[in-house]
Amino acid sequence: MILKFKEYKSYAKINLFLHIVGKKDNGFHKLQTYFQLIDLYDTIKIKPSVTTKIITHNQQIKMADNLVYKAFNLWQKTTRCLQNVRIEINKNIPAGAGLGGASSNAAIALIALNEMFSTNLSQQELLKMALKIGADVSIFIKKQSAFAEGTGEIITPHNLPQQNYLLIYPNLHISTKQVFSNLKLTKFTKRVNISAFFDFKNSRNDCLQSALDAYPQMIENFSLINQLIKDFKLNTQAKLTGTGSSIFIAIPDKKTGIKMLPHLPISWFCQVVSSL
Secondary structure (H helix, E strand, O other), X not given: OOOOOEEEEEEEEEEEEEEEEEEOXXXXXXXXXXXXXXXXXXXXXXXXXXXXEXXXXXXXXOHHHOXXXXXXXXXXXXXXXXXXEEEEEEOOOOOOOOOOHHHXXXXXXXXXXXXXXXXXXXXXXXXXXXXXXXXXXXXXXXXOOEEEEEOOOEEEEOOOOOOEEEEEEOOOOOOHHHHHHOOOOOOOOOOOOHHHHHHOOOOOEXXXXXXXXXOOHHHHHHHHHHHHHHXXXXXXXEEEOOOOOOEEEEEOOHHHHHHHHHHOOOOOEEEEEEEO
């Protein structure tokens, strides 16, 4: 019998803001952020196999750095299920872009393995496993946009009105570790409650300056995009998502975003996306 693949969508996210509100004893920063899921996604195909093999298409990822491989090993250890699998990941989400592609892949792999082999892990158990893989893996287990605190593990699901964005990845991989190690905060942002965030008037990305310092070409990227915003007379701001290099602009409709695309460098990954 030929076993067929089962296919899953692994969605990206943007951070509508990212505030650093403190630091833990272990050195990790305490954050407040809003994870907005968007309709850009990778496709993950999985099926039982005689030997385990994880293949990534469109991107070169070392097995040791592949969070799906880490998720698979953790799932096997937790469930004691020794089933081998073949997993194929078709990548559309750029790496090092602040879009959560690797974390999303890991979360969807956990969900798929649990479902396919009936290992009966609860969502709470999956969330505990997610924390061992990465700080923002949990949000993709929940499959819902959310306000997040701590290191990203304290999640309050919350849906905002539907919004279109022009998403821009300037073909630059940014290291999260380097951005955080390069932070030169004179003080932490004051922590506020969830309701205060949803006007977004005083929100920002506290990692922006660190990213600009570490990757000076990002200054030119922002300059080009801000000029485009002026040319199209938009009442919006160019914002950095997470600690990656992707920049997003809230746009009034998809047609506006499509008209803006030809004005951006052809070597960049630029796409009109919508919130989920």
